[in-house]
Amino acid sequence: MSEQNPSILSHVSIGSNRFDEAVAFYDRVLPTLGCQRIMEHPGAVAWGREYPEFWVQKPIDGQPASIGNGSHFGFVAPDQAAVEAFHAAALAAGGSSDGAPGPRPDYGAPYYGCFVRDLDGHKIEAAYWDSNLPHPPHDH
Numbered sequence: 001m002s003e004q005n006p007s008i009l010s011h012v013s014i015g016s017n018r019f020d021e022a023v024a025f026y027d028r029v030l031p032t033l034g035c036q037r038i039m040e041h042p043g044a045v046a047w048g049r050e051y052p053e054f055w056v057q058k059p060i061d062g063q064p065a066s067i068g069n070g071s072h073f074g075f076v077a078p079d080q081a082a083v084e085a086f087h088a089a090a091l092a093a094g095g096s097s098d099g100a101p102g103p104r105p106d107y108g109a110p111y112y113g114c115f116v117r118d119l120d121g122h123k124i125e126a127a128y129w130d131s132n133l134p135h136p137p138h139d140h
Helices: 019-033 080-092
Strands: 012-015 036-041 044-048 054-057 073-076 096-103 111-117 123-129
Touching (some): 019 036, 019 044, 019 054, 080 096, 080 111
Parallel strands (some): 073 123
Antiparallel strands (some): 111 123
C-alpha cells in the first residue's frame, strides 16, 4: 500500500504580467525553501520539492493577470532560518515586505513566518511550524 500525499492541494497557479521577471524572482526565492524548477511550458513554469506544486503563468485567456484581495500563497519552511532567507531573497529579487519574519502570537505559539509581495503584487508567505511548542486549541 502506497503512502497518500498528506496535502489537500495538487497545485496552485498565479498569473503574471511580467512573466520572465516573475520566473527569475521565483528562481531566486523558492530555493531558500528547498524548491526547484520542476516543469516548464511556453508561458508557464512550476516549482516544487518533488512535484510541480506552484505555477507562474501568463493567463491562458490572454487577458491581464490580476491579484486577489484577501488571498495569499503560503509555503512551508523547514526552520526559522529558511523563513528569514525567503524574506531576504524576495526583497533582494525586487519584492516588497508585507510582514517581517517573526512569531505571530495570534497564529499560535508554533508559528514563525513572513509575508512578501512579489513583482505582480501577489502576497506570498513562508512559515515554519515548530511542533515542539504548544498548539492552539481546535474549534470544531
